[in-house]
Amino acid sequence: MNLKQLSETLGLSQTTVSRALNGYPEVAEATRRKVLEAAQAHNYRPNARAKSLATGRSMAIGHVIPVSAKHEMVNPIFADFVAGAGEAYLQHGFDMVLSLVPDDGEEAAYRELAAKRSVDGIIVHGPRTDDERIAMLRDIGLPFVVHGRMSRHADDYDWVDVNNLRAFYRATEFLLDLGHRRIALINGLVSMDFAARRLDGYTQALATRGIAPDPDLIRSDEMTEAYGYRSAGEMLDLADPPSAFLCSSIIAALGVRRAIEARGLAMARDVSIITHDDDLSYLSNRGEVPIFTATRSSVRDAGRLCAERVISLVQNPVQPAQQVLLEADLTVGQSTGPAPARTARDT
Amino acid sequence: MNLKQLSETLGLSQTTVSRALNGYPEVAEATRRKVLEAAQAHNYRPNARAKSLATGRSMAIGHVIPVSAKHEMVNPIFADFVAGAGEAYLQHGFDMVLSLVPDDGEEAAYRELAAKRSVDGIIVHGPRTDDERIAMLRDIGLPFVVHGRMSRHADDYDWVDVNNLRAFYRATEFLLDLGHRRIALINGLVSMDFAARRLDGYTQALATRGIAPDPDLIRSDEMTEAYGYRSAGEMLDLADPPSAFLCSSIIAALGVRRAIEARGLAMARDVSIITHDDDLSYLSNRGEVPIFTATRSSVRDAGRLCAERVISLVQNPVQPAQQVLLEADLTVGQSTGPAPARTARDT
DNA sequence: TTCATCGCCCAAAGCGCTTTGGTGAGATCC
DNA sequence: GGATCTCACCAAAGCGCTTTGGGCGATGAA
Structure with a gap:
């Protein structure tokens, strides 16, 4: 069941049905109710791919996880981070996309993620002291939040870190x-x-x-x-x-x-x-x-904070960079x- | 840089450029080379959303992870599973989409995932003895692989489990x-x-x-x-x-x-x-x-096997159900x- | 009565890709 | 030399949604 079919069964235009579903004001309340009922009855969900193509939003946040022989980001700590972030995504209707990438192809992976436009924002994991990702990330123009910091850089980017x-x-x-x-x-x-x-x-x-x-x-x-x-x-x-x-x-x-x-x-x-x-x-x-x-x-809290921050940036990209420094008990x-x-x- | 722009700079039609990039035979080798070079030079990647809308494939596999007060699927074991699965996805160019869902909304989550068409296949986690998900999953028509088994069911679905x-x-x-x-x-x-x-x-x-x-x-x-x-x-x-x-x-x-x-x-x-x-x-x-x-x-191996299996099912949905029973040392x-x-x- | 306003709805144009159904030029065949 | 292929390419029609730019009838003011 797609929008066209739904609108045909209702005898309405796609425009009206779309607006009714998305809460636009220029649709009569009675009509909206009918539309919502029909959508419910036919178990209709907008096709996410079409929707994101039309809106330019994919409602997904990417996590790039470097993998290599010597370093494993996918660890128990990461699991808790993901659990925390996942809660925030769940709340805001975002999906979480994990991409494992080989250690040496990290930059390419970010660029690809951005060019493919399959995510609206990125969470950066495992920052290194000599990290050069900031400039590149800014260059590709996707909102991002770093879990941790990159010492070499001034604080002109968003991060969440422990002191x-x-x-x-x-x-x-x-x-x-x-x-x-x-x-x-x-x-x-x-x-x-x-x-x-x-x-x-x-x-x-x-x-x-x-x-x-x-x-x-x-x-x-x-x-x-x-x-x-x-x-x-x-x-x-x-x-x-x-x-x-x-x-x-x-x-x-x-x-x-x-x-x-x-x-x-x-x-x-x-x-x-x-x-x-x-x-x-x-x-x-x-x-x-x-x-x-x-x-x-709590790394779980850190995950939640990172996710909330990146969602906020997606919704409003022009914000001054914000830093969160968590103190450990x-x-x-x-x-x-x-x-x-x-x-x-x-x- | 999108396909249209790329084809304009090349003086070719979108059709030809698309075919050149996707390895279709009906394009001259010289032309293909030129196209590939230009794509490289402009760092062109097809927009994943548009591509998946056109092809009907989203090149992503969904993992539905129930969360509740009493049960946490996001645990260290899950982390290793994900690491294994991630390797397979990386190899085959798939993304991994994690959706945390509240325990009671699991069925709705699967249906939503299917209706939204944001993933091509699903990995089912944490099967329960009295699990009723099989019928529903078959109903929604997405390929799926279960990590574990559901005792109540005959072996007419794909699973990977330890003995x-x-x-x-x-x-x-x-x-x-x-x-x-x-x-x-x-x-x-x-x-x-x-x-x-x-x-x-x-x-x-x-x-x-x-x-x-x-x-x-x-x-x-x-x-x-x-x-x-x-x-x-x-x-x-x-x-x-x-x-x-x-x-x-x-x-x-x-x-x-x-x-x-x-x-x-x-x-x-x-x-x-x-x-x-x-x-x-x-x-x-x-x-x-x-x-x-x-x-x-190794749960990591299990993750890899599940991922490979679901990818195989996505690529060719008409296959007899396959079961993998791993013996523990x-x-x-x-x-x-x-x-x-x-x-x-x-x- | 006339005209502007407003409330509600619609047709159609995108979003960026793939794919169908061609077309024209040159090679091949009898 | 005309018919037939093949090769290399293209225009245009989708995929399913949102959004722009109206349109139409009822309402209220002048």
Whole structure:
């Protein structure tokens, strides 16, 4: 059933039926009611392709997700982000289009997305410190919102980010206050902007106590459980092991805990962990006393905010760029404790 | 730059340009080359909306994801599924459209998706035992592939599933062979088809040894870490606690392990765990000796298979229904051991 | 009575592509 | 040398919707 058929059964013109359905004022109320009833009865929905061709709007937002051997954007954190964004899309009648693209073809993918006109706006994932996408994205003329930031750029674009620097500064400070001096950082890929900021926060906090960061205690990689386990294991086996770990993700933190316990050590008592917590629905770190002491910021909320922002930009493209900086809560859990007494060798 | 403009700059008709770009034979090779060059130079891409209106193909596959307070399809497992499917879509030039829909509006969502004609095919997620979607999906006439099965239905539709019954039968048998008699099942939501089959496998294996399932040792819920922790904790605190756990997801298994260790017990020595392992990229259970003994089946592969199948159906809708039943490997890890000697009370 | 106004509706022109049904020029055949 | 093909191209008709630019009859003011 298409518009033509519907209008024929009603004995009205396509124009009138279209206007009735879309709530235009120049159609009599009685007529509108009849049209709506008929549409309902025949289960009529406008063909989205035709509609978007006619209106120039496709009512869809694109998410470009780079895939490569070494980096996987499609991860549990992304899942929660998508869930949050999806809620916003659902509310506003937008579809969500995910395009996985090979790492090296990213620019082409954006251009293609724009040229194909299959989406009205874009959410940019995984910004890197040296990211050059801003100029290109502006060039192609689609509204976009970045989840995260691109350090090299002035704030003349829309983004939603967590205050990663402050979160990791505070977390480090928290460990320092507990007496820890050998603090390891299990970071995400440092080419990612968020990881670079976290490293900065960590380094700056150490600096306030006159501690130079020890390269042996800093790792940077894809934040899997196995990575956490491996990194923490190697560090714990050092002659001068860390007494605390600062982790970029709860998934990696699980691995760190496993490494600690595999060595017969007790979390909090022997080795402390503090992790960033994206408040994942399937790996919740809530409860009376959370498992991990953590800097918490819901990535689901971030997803929702990004989606709402891009929808707003689609509906009204001429707006000053807006930035949202989410602060992470520092919540104390069961994974931190005072630094254990140091051995003679340490002093 | 659209087709009309491109053809004007070339001094050719739209027809010829279109045919040249789409590889039709009735255009001279020299002309085709010129057209391709010009398209390249002007960065021309056909407008996807217009193209799909004209062809009737939208080159997109829809994923309908029910969301509700009690059930979250957007989870880490889903993320890996999407990653697998995305690879197939990328390869074949399809887009992936995710629609989150409220639990109660699912049927309407499918109908809408079909009526709007914004996708060429559908992947059905989270089939339930009493699922009535098959008839409706067939009714709306879009090709679809189910990830999982719907028990009530004959096999006259396309699906990709894991042999859940056999996997859990074997896993239970494995524990029984180790001498375990009190075996707990931490299952997914039993309204889900996969969970019902797993329960069957577990029950049948117990039955072969004349053991009646104990309702106190069977739980069914959303497979979060917290759920695993809570359930296992409560069971371990029973007067007659289980000596082994059978888990539906590695995420829940993490919670089970936490509960075990929180009680000062040792995994494998005191309490065994065997879990289904979806081979998630961020929670890998591989390595020399895997952490968990597990029935492993890659959900990423399942995603790829579903996507490839639906693409094949889009390209050629008249095919006999095809079913893919993946067998799970039973891999032995560090989480299982012989049942500890039983106390007097147990005998 | 006449003319402007208003309320309600319509025909037709796009949106940018594919595809049908040609056409004219040159090659081929008998 | 005329009929027939083939080759390479084109004009125009959709695909199903929105939107522009009226039109027509009733109403109210002059």
